[in-house]
Amino acid sequence: MDYFSGLQLKDLGFLAEAAGRTLLISGVSIGIGSLVGLIFGWLLTVLGRTGRFLLNAVLDVFRSIPLLIQLVLFYNLFPIIGFSLGPFAAGTLVLTVYTVALVSNVTRSGLESVSPDLRRAARSLGLSYWQDMRHIVWPVGLRAVFPAWVGVALSVVKDSALVSVLGYVELLRASQTLITRTQEPLIILAIAGAFYFALSFPMARAASLYEKRWAQ
Amino acid sequence: MIDITNLHKRFGPLHVLKGINLTVDKGEVLSVIGSSGSGKSTLLYCINGLESIQDGSIRVDDTEVHHPKTDLNRLRQKLGMVFQQWNSFPHLTALENVALAPRIVKGQSKSEASERASEQLNHVGLGDKLDSYPHALSGGQQQRLAIARALAMEPSLMLFDEATSALDPELVGEVLDTMRMLAREGMTMICVTHEMGFARDVSDRVAYFHQGIMEEIGPPEQLFNTPQSEHTRAFLSKVR
Amino acid sequence: MIDITNLHKRFGPLHVLKGINLTVDKGEVLSVIGSSGSGKSTLLYCINGLESIQDGSIRVDDTEVHHPKTDLNRLRQKLGMVFQQWNSFPHLTALENVALAPRIVKGQSKSEASERASEQLNHVGLGDKLDSYPHALSGGQQQRLAIARALAMEPSLMLFDEATSALDPELVGEVLDTMRMLAREGMTMICVTHEMGFARDVSDRVAYFHQGIMEEIGPPEQLFNTPQSEHTRAFLSKVR
Amino acid sequence: LADTLDEVVDRGTLRCAVVLDFPPIGYWNDNNEPAGFDVEYCKDLANSLGVEVDLIPATWSERLPLIVTGRADVVIGSTSDSLERAQTVGFSIPYAVFVSQAIVNTDSGIETFEDMRGKKVAAGVGTVQEQWYEEYADDWGDDYRYQGYQSENEVFLAVEQGKVDAGMTGNIVAGPIAQRFDNIELGPVLPFTADYVSMAGPRKDVSWLNYLNLFIQQQVRTGRYEELWAQFVGSDAPDLTVGGVYY
Amino acid sequence: MDYNFHWQPVIGRLPDLLLASLDTLQVAALSIVLGIVIGLLLAILRMNARGRWTPLQWFAVAWIEIARNTPVLFQLFFFGFGLGAWGWHLSPFMIVLAGLSFNCAGYLAENFRGGFQSIPDTQYRAARSVGMSAGQTYYHIIIPQVLRKVWHPLTNQIVWAVLMSSLGMLVGYQELTGSAQYFASRTYRIFEYFAVVALIYYALVKLILMASRMLGWRLFRSEGGV
Numbered sequence A: 001m002d003y004f005s006g007l008q009l010k011d012l013g014f015l016a017e018a019a020g021r022t023l024l025i026s027g028v029s030i031g032i033g034s035l036v037g038l039i040f041g042w043l044l045t046v047l048g049r050t051g052r053f054l055l056n057a058v059l060d061v062f063r064s065i066p067l068l069i070q071l072v073l074f075y076n077l078f079p080i081i082g083f084s085l086g087p088f089a090a091g092t093l094v095l096t097v098y099t100v101a102l103v104s105n106v107t108r109s110g111l112e113s114v115s116p117d118l119r120r121a122a123r124s125l126g127l128s129y130w131q132d133m134r135h136i137v138w139p140v141g142l143r144a145v146f147p148a149w150v151g152v153a154l155s156v157v158k159d160s161a162l163v164s165v166l167g168y169v170e171l172l173r174a175s176q177t178l179i180t181r182t183q184e185p186l187i188i189l190a191i192a193g194a195f196y197f198a199l200s201f202p203m204a205r206a207a208s209l210y211e212k213r214w215a216q
Numbered sequence B, C: 001m002i003d004i005t006n007l008h009k010r011f012g013p014l015h016v017l018k019g020i021n022l023t024v025d026k027g028e029v030l031s032v033i034g035s036s037g038s039g040k041s042t043l044l045y046c047i048n049g050l051e052s053i054q055d056g057s058i059r060v061d062d063t064e065v066h067h068p069k070t071d072l073n074r075l076r077q078k079l080g081m082v083f084q085q086w087n088s089f090p091h092l093t094a095l096e097n098v099a100l101a102p103r104i105v106k107g108q109s110k111s112e113a114s115e116r117a118s119e120q121l122n123h124v125g126l127g128d129k130l131d132s133y134p135h136a137l138s139g140g141q142q143q144r145l146a147i148a149r150a151l152a153m154e155p156s157l158m159l160f161d162e163a164t165s166a167l168d169p170e171l172v173g174e175v176l177d178t179m180r181m182l183a184r185e186g187m188t189m190i191c192v193t194h195e196m197g198f199a200r201d202v203s204d205r206v207a208y209f210h211q212g213i214m215e216e217i218g219p220p221e222q223l224f225n226t227p228q229s230e231h232t233r234a235f236l237s238k239v240r
Numbered sequence D: 001l002a003d004t005l006d007e008v009v010d011r012g013t014l015r016c017a018v019v020l021d022f023p024p025i026g027y028w029n030d031n032n033e034p035a036g037f038d039v040e041y042c043k044d045l046a047n048s049l050g051v052e053v054d055l056i057p058a059t060w061s062e063r064l065p066l067i068v069t070g071r072a073d074v075v076i077g078s079t080s081d082s083l084e085r086a087q088t089v090g091f092s093i094p095y096a097v098f099v100s101q102a103i104v105n106t107d108s109g110i111e112t113f114e115d116m117r118g119k120k121v122a123a124g125v126g127t128v129q130e131q132w133y134e135e136y137a138d139d140w141g142d143d144y145r146y147q148g149y150q151s152e153n154e155v156f157l158a159v160e161q162g163k164v165d166a167g168m169t170g171n172i173v174a175g176p177i178a179q180r181f182d183n184i185e186l187g188p189v190l191p192f193t194a195d196y197v198s199m200a201g202p203r204k205d206v207s208w209l210n211y212l213n214l215f216i217q218q219q220v221r222t223g224r225y226e227e228l229w230a231q232f233v234g235s236d237a238p239d240l241t242v243g244g245v246y247y
Numbered sequence E: 001m002d003y004n005f006h007w008q009p010v011i012g013r014l015p016d017l018l019l020a021s022l023d024t025l026q027v028a029a030l031s032i033v034l035g036i037v038i039g040l041l042l043a044i045l046r047m048n049a050r051g052r053w054t055p056l057q058w059f060a061v062a063w064i065e066i067a068r069n070t071p072v073l074f075q076l077f078f079f080g081f082g083l084g085a086w087g088w089h090l091s092p093f094m095i096v097l098a099g100l101s102f103n104c105a106g107y108l109a110e111n112f113r114g115g116f117q118s119i120p121d122t123q124y125r126a127a128r129s130v131g132m133s134a135g136q137t138y139y140h141i142i143i144p145q146v147l148r149k150v151w152h153p154l155t156n157q158i159v160w161a162v163l164m165s166s167l168g169m170l171v172g173y174q175e176l177t178g179s180a181q182y183f184a185s186r187t188y189r190i191f192e193y194f195a196v197v198a199l200i201y202y203a204l205v206k207l208i209l210m211a212s213r214m215l216g217w218r219l220f221r222s223e224g225g226v
Ligand SMILES: Nc1ncnc2c1ncn2[C@@H]1O[C@H](COP(=O)(O)OP(=O)(O)OP(=O)(O)O)[C@@H](O)[C@H]1O
Pocket: B011, B014, B016, B034, B035, B036, B037, B038, B039, B040, B041, B042, B043
């Protein structure tokens, strides 16, 4: 009986499915994480000194501990405190919190980058605080940090590879599985790497072009 | 029209305005000069309630600006303001820049706001730039856009804070011309400026600020030719 | 002292200087005026070899600037240069700013360089700022620092590229005064400037540049009062 | 209070963790589906309970945390029944027994266990081979050059690529591996105690462990054990009893 | 669920864990040093790429873009079994070092490039105009200012390298995380071990940030510190 076999065409389908899972888990995390991160980022600009310090301290924890450790730790913590999450749910939760920590930082600097003069100009036309927020500060500030946000999003896509340690079969884990069976690491890794690259490179480039245009 | 009595403004320990008394009549053009840090911008911010005050009062058309019950957003519609820099909203076209506030603050319909906005832009000579974004405009055009934007709220008073000092020398003229046009049309204006020529030609009165105090005020000929105060004289000799 | 014949400078397809002929004598003060993009800065860069040239020649004291054998670093010591902005080295104190080049280029000892540097700083009125870092100096003080730094190399010619145009109006005076002082002391100077008053009062001759061509050159009274060229007249009417 | 047995029946699925880089006991077949002796055991166990099987692929070091944190009901993953582990999870009676054996790179020149001294030796992180080897190697002192890998598969790759001279695994796996790769050959049988492997479940859930014990008994009694062993390993199934002592 | 924490074994292993954190610091420090050197070279190559690109410049751009656009874990796997397939055998330590250096060099190259480009042209010209040579200009004027500009991103990169070295566990290197997993594999009390390890990482990161701020404050007091 042969327990090993070479790479076959249908293995590409297997990889594609796993790539879909990479997109799914990172998409969900980025989506929810960005929304919450926007709110936290805004809070950081309006909270008092203590509130800001506390919120910052909490968010900072997630930037100061390796993602690998966070994943393993939370994956094992949830059942201990009474509810068991599967690899997808646990991975998504950790990635989401991680995204929140990064996006809130980006958002705060974006909102702070809107010059006081511009806001004064808006207020001097009679816009209320919320009108100023809605029509001036958010559009201007978020546009300014859009490239940085793309950077965060792409790094979450790449970091989602770590969810493989929870047994979630995303792209990198699927590659490992195939390597186990086919013992052909080079070509399989090349395919996986090419996928990430094809996803990340064009978006990063587009964002930096956008940044250059916006900077003018 | 504007009545300021014994105005005091502090930033923490810093005493920036030390008892200003000033009245500006309807249709009058007042230029404010003075060295950096003397409190000129702060005065303008206090007038339209962008900064709180610590003592005294400012009345605009019989409305007490800093009274807690005053609806500032409403008051500010009367007070157009143009700043030194970064005035225009970078994410909106020239037309949208001007039409935004009438639409969301005054509740004009989109088409009405656009129509009036394009009139105002024509007025300041930007009739052919309606759909340009600010980054595609020169500094002088951006300042004229800011003026149009303020005019669209149909203010009864315009406040200019060094509207030309960030501009290349060649572009200063076009903005000053627009301001001259407003003065001729009878707009009440307070202009903080470094352009002595403009202050001399256009203003009804000129005020000199020095370290939070209004040292001297009077018709331009008097203030420029026979300044009373030592400080005014020193300042004028430096800027000329 | 400086002899420029038929100078052509291109940036790729862009023809920036189109055949300039100009001689500046020892002790002469030449002001260069002209609108943005007319090639004024480029001319100065070509003179001290910071930009290559495509045709013609520039001779400084009988040295051919763009000859391959010319030791540019040596030549540049003779040519002090002051720019519009970002002149001073932000990571060094005022004293270090001035003493650095004499030490590492001329090989002066540390103490000698420091001593002379503090003399130069005194000369431009910064005797009490020796240990300040640029960020703690006003724009005018930074420009005077840049002048002192150039003077410390004991240049025989100073090139000023709009040395005052990034300054607040009140700070312009102190820098112009320093430049006036140099002119009185007999320094040869080429000053690109927007300050017509300075050009009129201090220069021996004024040159007007227009789109890469030296349209007109002559004593200030002549150029300002009876400009020959259409372009010069248009330009002067705008900046005044 | 419901125990695991109740929960499984109630839930209708058995969450069964397996290790799939350990052919022929557990592996991915060429349809990229789980297969192997352990996988069949999971299915049989689920059948006995009348429920669906939910296979959870795990690495060596992930196996037992799955039990501790309640994400799997049982691990059928060649888990050696060490006393240290028994402090964390509960073990059934042995359901298979292996002998530890080395696979070696053809260039390594290793023939006996003593030859492995001073050579680079690898095993999966968290395997008993790793722990037993460490005890021997402590006696050797400086010559101890051990490398742990996350999965058995990486051990094979390391031997194949020559990163290490020898890898330690079970005798059953060693055969197919040595056949598959040109530059890997069967190495010495390791002088470790026989490797009795058990199913693992929650430590305190004795009734569930009892059920597993009975299941293992039944597999042998009905001949299913022999049958699967012959199908996957291709030799006689080893005896699962130890003489002279009660379990 | 009734889970009883077993902290005692972890406390007993604390000295070993602290020793292992030295390995973490070592591999992170080395990869940062390599990353800086290579990153500078890459940045210079890339900045000089005008018009037609030479093979060397292609190489630099490819390095930078691959490093920035694929997961670090992928890069480590590549240096692990990927290179092994070509008969290149790196020890687990070398895999981590190579992977992190590769990654850091790519990111730092872009930081350096940004730093160089943010120095106004007149700084270079002002230095040349007083007769300094190109070398003197870089050494005395440009580099000190670039260092200040990249100080913050550089610090972030160091923190990043420390955090990412935890992936050593997955390629068989026993740094802090790998050791914790190794110790935990005896009894499988993973949570307890990783909780303690998380604290150690947090402390390491805070220490690095503090050191960077103090050093930066000393180096850049001319510009009001960092
Ligand atoms: N938000 C603020 N917080 C603290 N101090 C402030 C604030 N705004 C202004 N100041 C201080 O108040 C003083 C007056 O500032 P102001 O901007 O009114 O001067 P100015 O006359 O407009 O000067 P310039 O000509 O430079 O614009 C200055 O010393 C300034 O530093």
